[in-house]
Every structure is written in structure tokens, then in C-alpha cells.
Amino acid sequence: MTSAPHDHDALAPPHLEEVSDGVFAYIQPDGSWCINNTGFIVGTDAVVSIDAASTEHRTRAYLEAIGTVTAAPVRTLVNTHSHLDHTNGNCLFGPGVTIVGHELCRADILGAPPVETGGGPFPGVEWGAIEKAPPTLTFADAITLWVDDVACELRYVGTPAHTTNDVLAWLPERSVLFAGDLVFNGGTPFNVAGSIAGAKQALALIQSLQPAVIVPGHGEVCDLSVIGPIEDYLDLVTETARRGRAAGLTPLEAALECDLGPFASLLDPERIVGNLHRAYAELDGAAPGAPIGMAALADMVRYNGGKPLRCLA
Numbered sequence: 001m002t003s004a005p006h007d008h009d010a011l012a013p014p015h016l017e018e019v020s021d022g023v024f025a026y027i028q029p030d031g032s033w034c035i036n037n038t039g040f041i042v043g044t045d046a047v048v049s050i051d052a053a054s055t056e057h058r059t060r061a062y063l064e065a066i067g068t069v070t071a072a073p074v075r076t077l078v079n080t081h082s083h084l085d086h087t088n089g090n091c092l093f094g095p096g097v098t099i100v101g102h103e104l105c106r107a108d109i110l111g112a113p114p115v116e117t118g119g120g121p122f123p124g125v126e127w128g129a130i131e132k133a134p135p136t137l138t139f140a141d142a143i144t145l146w147v148d149d150v151a152c153e154l155r156y157v158g159t160p161a162h163t164t165n166d167v168l169a170w171l172p173e174r175s176v177l178f179a180g181d182l183v184f185n186g187g188t189p190f191n192v193a194g195s196i197a198g199a200k201q202a203l204a205l206i207q208s209l210q211p212a213v214i215v216p217g218h219g220e221v222c223d224l225s226v227i228g229p230i231e232d233y234l235d236l237v238t239e240t241a242r243r244g245r246a247a248g249l250t251p252l253e254a255a256l257e258c259d260l261g262p263f264a265s266l267l268d269p270e271r272i273v274g275n276l277h278r279a280y281a282e283l284d285g286a287a288p289g290a291p292i293g294m295a296a297l298a299d300m301v302r303y304n305g306g307k308p309l310r311c312l313a
């Protein structure tokens with residue numbers, strides 16, 4: 001079987017960053033397709049983890065990293081959203097762990113095809129022993145976890161945005177926000193499964209919280225300075241869709257004509273195609289988050305000259 005170049009050994013190793021006392025970000029370079037961040041909050045007797053990783057190997061390495069900080073077990077695992085890079089590793093946290101997520105996160109995981117085993121858009125990835133393990137505690141709007149006396153507020157963003165089920169994990173006393181994939185730092189925003197307009201609303205919610213520290217879903221730890229450029233990118237998507245649709249272009253044709261300008265250097269630029277499919281659907285009156293099929297994925301590969309998406313997970 002031929003596969004895409006798979007040089008994940010060339011990536012810098014993941015690293016831990018203590019962003020507040022007992023609050024850690026686990027950053028996985030380079031933050032491209034399926035290489036996501038996680039994080040955890042250390043209590044006296046228990047640990048809360050924010051997200052899992054995409055493969056068995058990466059999730060086990062993450063669990064080992066937690067073990068270098070504390071002997072306390074992870075008792076609660078939060079899923080910021082349903083995407084496989086953040087949830088594939090759920091099954092490796094053990095049967096005693098409560099997995100918390102939005103009610104649509106559970107539905108999305110249960111409704112998805114079986115976890116990838118080598119096919120799909122990311123050939124060559126060794127996913128390892130992965131089984132579906134959706135959230136076992138779901139909510140609609142908000143729920144607060146307590147780690148000793150530290151509150152971790154889980155807030156549904158109120159609209160489809162990156163997906164239909166995006167949740168912020170907000171530590172108000174620490175001014176730390178785990179933003180999930182509403183924030184890519186150094187990567188192209190991706191809203192094909194959610195909503196372009198909704199993503200802007202979610203960014204406004206993030207702004208309103210005024211976090212001092214943002215742990216993005218992908219890329220290095222950052223702050224609110226990353227939000228403006230993401231909004232600018234979303235505006236570019238909206239404007240490109242409006243003009244492309246008026247000119248009778250398909251989303252792929254509009255993407256190929258689009259000058260990404262300062263966003264051309266972001267990782268995974270082919271996401272412009274998926275984002276335009278979503279923007280077109282919204283201009284056609286589709287509800288935010290309504291399924292739009294696999295054409296967007298196929299068009300991202302076409303945008304890449306027919307090459308599979310570069311996934312180094």
C-alpha cells in the first residue's frame with residue numbers, strides 16, 4: 001500500500017507547559033491535521049483532563065506525561081468537541097473515568113463511522129487500538145467541574161462553530177481558557193462541520209471572557225491577540241464565498257482563485273475549500289451545522305493537486 005510521507009519522527013516532541021498553578025497544557029507540535037493539544041488540572045486526589053489525543057501512541061504518551069506531574073488518577077475527561085483527534089483516545093483513560101461533553105458531542109461520536117483504521121482522508125496513520133468511547137455525562141448549556149477549589153466551567157458556545165458541539169473549558173479564577181478548535185494558533189481555521197457565522201460568535205464569546213491565557217486546540221499557548229486574525233480569516237472566507245457564488249464559481253474554483261494573503265503560510269491551507277463549502281451552504285440557506293456531505297473533503301484533496309491531506313499523527 002502506498003501512503004503519504006509519514007515523517008512524524010521529524011516533529012518536535014510534545015511538551016508540558018504549566019500555565020497556572022497545577023494547570024497544564026500539553027502541546028503537540030506542529031499542530032497540523034490530527035495533532036491536537038490537551039491539558040489537565042491537578043487536584044489533591046484526582047486529575048481532570050481536557051481532551052484526549054488522536055492515536056493510541058499519542059494518548060499513551062500524554063497519560064505518561066500526566067504521570068510525571070502527579071500520581072493522582074484522571075477521574076474526569078472533558079471533550080471540547082467530537083472530532084477524532086480530540087476523542088479517539090477516550091477509550092484509553094480506563095473504565096472508571098467520567099467523560100464529559102456536550103450532548104451533541106456524544107451523538108456525533110456515536111453517529112460517526114467506526115474509528116479510522118487506515119482509510120479515509122488520512123492514509124498511513126497508525127491509529128492503534130481505538131474504540132468508540134463517547135461522553136458518559138452530557139449537558140446542553142453549561143456545567144461546572146471542581147478540582148479542589150478551582151472551578152472549571154464548561155460552556156457550550158451556543159451555536160455550531162467549529163463543530164455542532166464546541167465547549168469552552170474556562171477557569172475564571174485563573175483566567176485560563178481551553179478553547180478547543182475554536183482557536184488554531186498557526187493553523188488554518190476549520191469550520192466545515194460547523195458555521196462561519198457561528199465561529200465569529202464563538203470568538204466574541206471568547207473575547208468577552210477576557211482570558212489571560214488561551215490553550216488553543218492546535219498550536220502553542222497564546223492569548224487574545226490571536227483572535228483578530230482568525231476573525232479576519234473568517235471574513236475572507238465569507239467575502240470569497242459571496243463573490244464566488246455571484247460569479248457562478250464552485251467552492252473549489254473560488255478557493256483556487258482566492259489569494260490567501262497573510263493566511264497562506266498557516267498550516268493546512270486547503271481548509272479554505274471546506275470553509276467555502278460551509279459558507280456557500282450558509283448563503284444557500286442551510287442551517288448552521290447542517291451536514292454538507294463529503295464533497296468538501298474530496299475538493300480539499302483536489303486543491304492539494306490530488307495528494308492526500310498531510311497528516312503526521
Ligand SMILES: [Zn+2]
Pocket residue numbers: 081083162181
Ligand atoms: Zn476539531
